[in-house]
Amino acid sequence: MAELIARTPCAGLLPLAVGGVDLTEESLGALTTLSPRRGQEAALSEALEAAHGMAFPAPNRTTGKAGARAIWFGRGQALLAGPEPDADLARLAALSDQSDAWAVVRLRGAGAVDVLARLVPLDLRAAAFRRGHTARSELAQMMASITRLGADDFQIMVFRSMAATLVGELKTAMEAVAARG
């Protein structure tokens, strides 16, 4: 019987390594936007904690850990990355499946901050943008979600359709940083 074959957003584009920096595609599992219903912010946070082990994140913050993370995603919105959302959450929040909507890449290695500094107008200094901090920002004219996973470790998300441009822009910046030596 015929079968539909899944294709990831960055298929054929990644992985990539330039200088000391690696760029890989991430598969986070299910992605679901959570928007709390009016007045249900606290209840949703509790339900999220009970079901998936993390609170609803404050602006520019993430909660949870690798495999099950909640990433602040905009005004009144978080992205649950990893588990399929517990059915109970739907009472308290609007849920939208976004599992296929985002290209997710990881930029790692010494110089990762320098690469991002060429594309993103964010203050990425360690004291200002710590591990677990996240921001919705612009990356080379693409609206992106950027999360710091470690000192030289970032998760970057843009719309799936822009995956090729994202990889191209990151590659150019990685090459420019490496060429400075």
Add this chain to the structure above:
Amino acid sequence: MRIAGNGLLGEARQVAFSFDGRRFTGLEGDTLASALLAGGVRLMGRSFKYHRPRGVLGAGSEEPNALVTIGRGAAREPNMRATVQEIFDGLEASSQNRWPSLGFDLLSLNDLAAPFFGAGFYYKTFMWPKSFWEKVYEPMIRRAAGLGALSGLPNPDRYERAFAFCDLLVIGAGPAGLMAALVAARSGADVILADEDSRMGGRLLAETREIGGQAGHAWAAEVLAELGAMANVRLMTRTTVVGAYDQGTYGALERVGHHRPRHSRALPLECFWRIVARRAVLAAGALERPVAFRDNDRPGIMTAGAVRAYLNRWGVSPGRAVTVFANNDDGHRTARDLVAAGVHVAGVIDSRHDAPLSDAFEVHRGARVCGASGRRGLESITIRSVAGESRVQTDCLGVSGGWNPSLHLSCHMNARPLWRRDIAAFVPAPGAVPGLEPAGACNGAFSTAACLREGAAAARAALADLGRRPAGFDLPQAEDAAYAITPLWAVPGRGRAWLDFQNDVTVKDVRQAAAENFRSVEHMKRYTTQGMATDQGKNSNVSALAVLADATGRGIAETGTTTFRPPYVPVAIAALGAGGQGKGFAPERLTTSHSASVERGAPMIEAGLWYRPGYFPAPGESGWRQSCDREVNMVRGAVGVCDVSTLGKIDIQGPDAGALLDFVYTNRFSTLKAGRVRYGLMLREDGFVMDDGTTARLGETHFLMTTTTAAAGEVMRHLQFVHQCLRPDWDVSIVSVTEQWAQFAIAGPKSRELVNGLLDTPLREGDWPFMACGPVSVLGVGARLFRISFSGEHAYELAVPARFGDSLFRMLLERAAALGGGPYGMEALNVLRIEKGHITHAEIHGRTTACDIGMAGMVSDGKDCIGKTMAGRPGLVDPGRERLVGLKPSGAARQLIAGAHLFAPGGDAVRRNAQGYITSAAFSPTLGHMIALAFLRHGPERIGETVRMVDHLRAIEAECEVVNPVFFDPEGGRVRG
């Protein structure tokens, strides 16, 4: 000539380069200027207007004369300052603005005609005849006057932009800047120290002064080593801060590739930084100003400070018998340093009667240099004093008319500098740029000790603002001599005394401007072009306004300066627009079917940021029309597949979702049944149509809105605006799910057959009537099916999670082929919708109302909606407005053209008589002739009338019959069947 044992380059590596084809050897660390001076070259360029021979004037980025072109071919860079350009092995430099050669320049004939070329010459001369300006005068002037030229080829170099953040930005790494950076860094602040030189230290590298008992440059090296080892400090060499902007943002240009031999393709030539600093210290130093006297532009005449820089930093004496002309004590140091290095000093000419005397060289007190000779290189100067005139043989004259603080950045937010009479210079106004503190020479503090003091104080002030305790710190000892100056701007006399070297402006030009009543400094500037060259008049502004002040009998403070604007140094547009070359202009959005479409040879059409296939050429087809006609017939006759994923999809959930939709759409959605889709029309607040599309009700409190591709972002923003600003009380959430789904239109009489082949539970006759929707399962994958149609055929839209888009598209095409169908592109989609009279943004272009497009009936009477009140304005409901109709050719000419205008038959086809225009036109293979959608005055009332179409651009006319805009299947039998 190089002076052995002098300078900071030491036993540097030898570097081979060329200038105008001649081979030279310099030392690593040399600028092109220092290396050429070492090689005995004084003539480095030709002036802008008169093509006068010119040599280097300074030793920094303010250089007006020594501009050269670096490299050749597409990558050549014109107007590079020889004083900034570092040499490297294989560097090829060439002089500019001369023909045939630098030594013999035919256009220097301009110089002989100089009496005719004074201030305002162009304004007076090239006024008549009027038509001559564009065709004759301007090209002629442009050819004769000018700088270097670009290659005219696409630029192969990469540029980059980058962002940086810090607590304290220190601009300039001289004594003040180093001190400020050190105090702040030791106190734990994040510091960026930016300096435009390749080596930090500022004037400490050019002077022989001591700090804390050691040579100034050694102290600088020690401080830099300490700073370089600190994690909270970032040293940015070759980085010029070019602009101060709001809220602590500074623009800075870094030279990344200019100084490297044949750098790799990946290495950018320049990087444009946006630095955001909580506080900043301006320690930009000062620029020495020349004194104007007759022929003071001879190659070999430079600033006295530049002579010291070449001697003390690069170990080069610019002459064998050097003279100095000064109005202050500072200039005497040049003579002292030269004598100490064993160079002959032929005299110091000081305009002050009380100038200090010296044992080591002759000082002419109360004397002035009033002339210079030696056309291609200085040979002698003429000195005038009470004793009369005398000549002195010299090949290099160092001139010091005093120092101008480099306060430019402090004026970038509109502050005006203040005049300080004691130092005869402008200084930054207090608080000129919020958060920016000037320190050192740029603040008028010229002694080394004062620079260190002010640097430390500025850092402490910044630390206090940042809430940090300054680390304890003792200032090192340094000289603290008073700056003794008696102003002298220009030496009176005959001949031309140059102020602005780069734009060839003389003292006489400024006086003439004043005489012709261009007395305001801003008027004088524009009339004479003083300060309007690439150096922005850094060397001449203050002197020129002093001459103007004298000519108009006003004080200097009263006369004021012109406005200093960013950028401080020339910035390549390529650096400002870094990343925007080629594809970098905008992101590309690719659908999941992109690869499969490209494999089939489909040319792509840009729709916003999206790329969509125009048509799918079949074997044997030679033009788009052939493919398009086939695809239209295929949809009408069998089945076609088209990727419609680019349409905006917005998930709207919550108890108030229905209320929101009722408010933003003209028609009602709260009454829509779950499992059904409705077409909706959306108005802007001003009553004109914003967008249209379908919205499906997926559940009691769950809707899915579809927007057009073009307006997806605008509609999303509009919904957020309505929710956040107008009805924050509503419990509703809005999120884009455009990218989650790959959605394909499957249209044509065989569409159900094609869909059924893929569904796990096939549709039955009677199920899924027109405008039904719901979840389905496609080969085991959860999907959504919508029975909607843009083509007018029995059609579906099938949406699967995007990961399966590529696979589903390929499968659909394979199966469609078996049914006599296949893919169709934007061209066919457009024809199909025009045949059905369906609108796109060609029709809802922002100036049309619901009434204009024949949808007045869709504006519900029973409720309010955004734009409804404004749409009721008399001008918007006038039946005489241009309203939507169909057109078909009724005369001999059969071609209809979008954009053509409509007129009454027989009337003049002039603007006044225009009755409307065509928005969409296509050949309809279904009907066998061209059809068009148009807006026509009183349109729907004129069905059956004839109008005249005129395309003035292409000179094409056609007679048209006005018809119903729905050309095909007006009853809609096919779509429901």
